[in-house]
Amino acid sequence: xxxxxxxxxxxxxxxxxxxxxxxxxxxxxxxxxxxxxxxxxxxxxxxxxxxxxxxxxxxxxxxxxxxxxxxxxxxxxxxxxxxxxxxxxxxxxxxxxxxxxxxxxxxxxxxxxxxxxxxxxxxxxxxxxxxxxxxxxxxxxxxxxxxxxxxxxxxxxxxxxxxxxxxxxxxxxxxxxxxxxxxxxxxxxxxxxxxxxxxxxxxxxxxxxxxxxxxxxxxxxxxxxxxxxxxxxxxxxxxxxxxxxxxxxxxxxxxxxxxxxxxxxxxxxxxxxxxxxxxxxxxxxxxxxxxxxxxxxxxxxxxxxxxxxxxxxxx
Amino acid sequence: xxxxxxxxxxxxxxxxxxxxxxxxxxxxxxxxxxxxxxxxxxxxxxxxxxxxxxxxxxxxxxxxxxxxxxxxxxxxxxxxxxxxxxxxxxxxxxxxxxxxxxxxxxxxxxxxxxxxxxxxxxxxxxxxxxxxxxxxxxxxxxxxxxxxxxxxxxxxxxxxxxxxxxxxxxxxxxxxxxxxxxxxxxxxxxxxxxxxxxxxxxxxxxxxxxxxxxxxxxxxxxxxxxxxxxxxxxxxxxxxxxxxxxxxxxxxxxxxx
Numbered sequence: 335x336x337x338x339x340x341x342x343x344x345x346x347x348x349x350x351x352x353x354x355x356x357x358x359x360x361x362x363x364x365x366x367x368x369x370x371x372x373x374x375x376x377x378x379x380x381x382x383x384x385x386x387x388x389x390x391x392x393x394x395x396x397x398x399x400x401x402x403x404x405x406x407x408x409x410x411x412x413x414x415x416x417x418x419x420x421x422x423x424x425x426x427x428x429x430x431x432x433x434x435x436x437x438x439x440x441x442x443x444x445x446x447x448x449x450x451x452x453x454x455x456x457x458x459x460x461x462x463x464x465x466x467x468x469x470x471x472x473x474x475x476x477x478x479x480x481x482x483x484x485x486x487x488x489x490x491x492x493x494x495x496x497x498x499x500x501x502x503x504x505x506x507x508x509x510x511x512x513x514x515x516x517x518x519x520x521x522x523x524x525x526x527x528x529x530x531x532x533x534x535x536x537x538x539x540x541x542x543x544x545x546x547x548x549x550x551x552x553x554x555x556x557x558x559x560x561x562x563x564x565x566x567x568x569x570x571x572x573x574x575x576x577x578x579x580x581x582x583x584x585x586x587x588x589x590x591x592x593x594x595x596x597x598x599x600x601x602x603x604x605x606x607x608x609x610x611x612x613x614x615x616x617x618x619x620x621x622x623x624x625x626x627x628x629x630x631x632x633x634x635x636x637x638x639x640x641x642x643x644x645x646x647x648x649x
Numbered sequence: 650x651x652x653x654x655x656x657x658x659x660x661x662x663x664x665x666x667x668x669x670x671x672x673x674x675x676x677x678x679x680x681x682x683x684x685x686x687x688x689x690x691x692x693x694x695x696x697x698x699x700x701x702x703x704x705x706x707x708x709x710x711x712x713x714x715x716x717x718x719x720x721x722x723x724x725x726x727x728x729x730x731x732x733x734x735x736x737x738x739x740x741x742x743x744x745x746x747x748x749x750x751x752x753x754x755x756x757x758x759x760x761x762x763x764x765x766x767x768x769x770x771x772x773x774x775x776x777x778x779x780x781x782x783x784x785x786x787x788x789x790x791x792x793x794x795x796x797x798x799x800x801x802x803x804x805x806x807x808x809x810x811x812x813x814x815x816x817x818x819x820x821x822x823x824x825x826x827x828x829x830x831x832x833x834x835x836x837x838x839x840x841x842x843x844x845x846x847x848x849x850x851x852x853x854x855x856x857x858x859x860x861x862x863x864x865x866x867x868x869x870x871x872x873x874x875x876x877x878x879x880x881x882x883x884x885x886x887x888x889x890x891x892x893x894x895x896x897x898x899x900x901x902x903x904x905x906x
Contacts, residue, residue: 504756505748505755505756508748511740515740519731519735519736522699523723523748524724525720526720537758640739
């Protein structure tokens, strides 16, 4: 591989790694600080991706869409719609204990996926939506566009990181951690547990929607295949647990490390004979699981554990 | 201060609290005693709002709070500790207290994202208040320790400190002495007496150790089988035949029910 090829491989890696970092930071807002077991990440990701795709793509005869709106508006709407969806779901099931919330959220995510596959007038069904634009496409093309996009993605990683840091350091974040540790006690010190949980669920889901929108713009094409829970929900959970839940930098680090293992092993498996290559995805999943085992054996709280004290210490 | 009025609470077929009424006065330290299974902790959960009664009402400070959730009762000035420690295990001791302070503006999510400065002054005040409270309870050396690493007795003190953070009118202490050694126990008693005298917090405590109750409480309610058996001073209670019967069993009272 030439140096230039390698550089662009790295850019592609960082783009997807950045999208996963947004997703992982979003999950950290829910699980790391709030103890909310959201196993339906793929659902909010899909809502965001499709919202952005429908709003920003050029016209198409086969489905609603082609509003040709600016990408920034698409991104905002993607976050908003994912947030509104999350609000509706949270109203119903945020009172559930962690494991039951996981089951309920898997259920809702699958409902969203089935809606996406079946409502062809809206999403073009399994054929997917194509001709989704990327930012500044008119100005930059080809490999320049790749560079522009990786910068764009990492600006959004930065935005998500800043929001997540502010949340975790605020009195709001402190209450959220208290609820995570003991919800009955949080109730007894005058905190409206339900309200805080709904807020954490919504704000995390907003950024999951943004991550979905980012991937739609990156691929320029989005179909239900891209919302496969194995690739979105499962991988994102491994990233957060390995990176260190409760720590925002851990979330980003986990996203990059796990994405590196996942994407770079593809280089190896693509050289295998055909009959092996088709099965290699499962082998790679096994490898990810093995990695998680090793990390958790050595670092019980992930690569970067949660910080002990809140930095706004008065001393 | 608090009126527990004709309350009924059933769990399936068990009448945990059965037409029970008593009052907790605004000053002083009230004891709630009774054998295991008498319904004392259930009564506390009903007062604090962690459970809601099947019948009857709870009146706190002149307001009917029967339908209010626990967090709203707390903001009216009703705090509690738990029989088994309910600490925030992965937070520091200091943060366990800081979070219990009321920081209305800082706890709004939009302020947290867009205006992180709002609530910072209040956080600072809360930290100073928390440190003073930890010093008063003599666990300030543990301020930066994770609460989950504390001993059972230290967790009891931590809970007492947490309950004090919003300057409550009434504090419910559910077996604050359980599993605590004698030295620490008498220290806790001194703290409770001091808080009652100087800060004007009223207390109601569940306790099995009658000597401890005698040391602290001006008035005692005795519960048995979900009902109020009697109320009175500790001497009256100790010498009452019905109380002796329910504690030591097999007497006239049990046959008559």
